[in-house]
Amino acid sequence: MDNILSDTALEEINRYGYVRTQLRLHAPLIGQIRSHFQGIAPRASNWSFFYTNSLHQYALTRWQRLLFHMKKTFTAKALHKAILGDRYDKTIFGSTDLLPLVLNECITNDIGSFLGDVPLIVAHDIYLENGRDKASFGFHEDGFGWDNFYQSGDDLSFYIPLVDLTEETGGRLYVEQNGDKTVRYRDWNRRILEFSEFCQSVGAVDERGLVTQESILQSSQLKRIAQQFIKITDGRKDLPKPEPEELKPIDFKAGEVVLFNNKRYHDIEPWLADHLREVYIIRCVPLYDIGLAPPSHFLNDVPCNRYLLNDQGRTLMPFTPEDELPQGYPVPVD
């Protein structure tokens, strides 16, 4: 996270697991976010469909793949139902028109004083909603998904609950402290770089020399790449992880903006209040020279990666992934 955050914010995120920006969205904007997502039906929830687009399937034999496809349809439906049944009422991943509104308000209120030199690609937004009968995703770190192709170990999330989160309401975000002291630190970057280098070594690159989902799918070495991807990402399971009790909760006022890294362990405590728990998240990825190209869509047809938070968090530049991005920063791996 070195050049992604300012020196004091870096110290804060390493020590406490998050950065409290003291920034709060204004009530009309909070209202706008809420009414936008209230207008979307719960069945439009799309988290579980990450499962349907995985690189893992290409590591299988033809017969295994046939079985996988039959099971995939079944499992995706079951997963979709399970998430809506006992985890969340709504999980909406997208790249909504709210992104520039929220980020421009953050810029006006000096979010830049917490950020560093490395520009952030604004990957997508997420809306999560649950009542008291739901259990959220639980204790986990977010992985590197094939569908959400361009990621690093230093990703930065703008976590913005739209309702107060206190000890009384429950539903607070718990985050890992002292994450930089663990062996997991830098490990994601090392693995992603290793994967990128493997793809490059077998020629799975586009005309710019970058690894893309398409260049992998079109490669004659697709099966080997898929096997390598599984080997690299599965290896992380063997690393020691923190105990859930070591994570600390964060109290929030509605609309408060807190920065945290979703590649470190996090959890959500049970929600206790009668009203709905509503959270809006913006996921950003540092512009690293990692050899991968950000895709323009994820979840089959949902746009993503459409803005760059640049100039130490002081300007928001729209872009499409086909545009030429500024030179990325070296990936910290040591």
Ligand SMILES: [Fe+2]
């Ligand atoms: Fe997560």
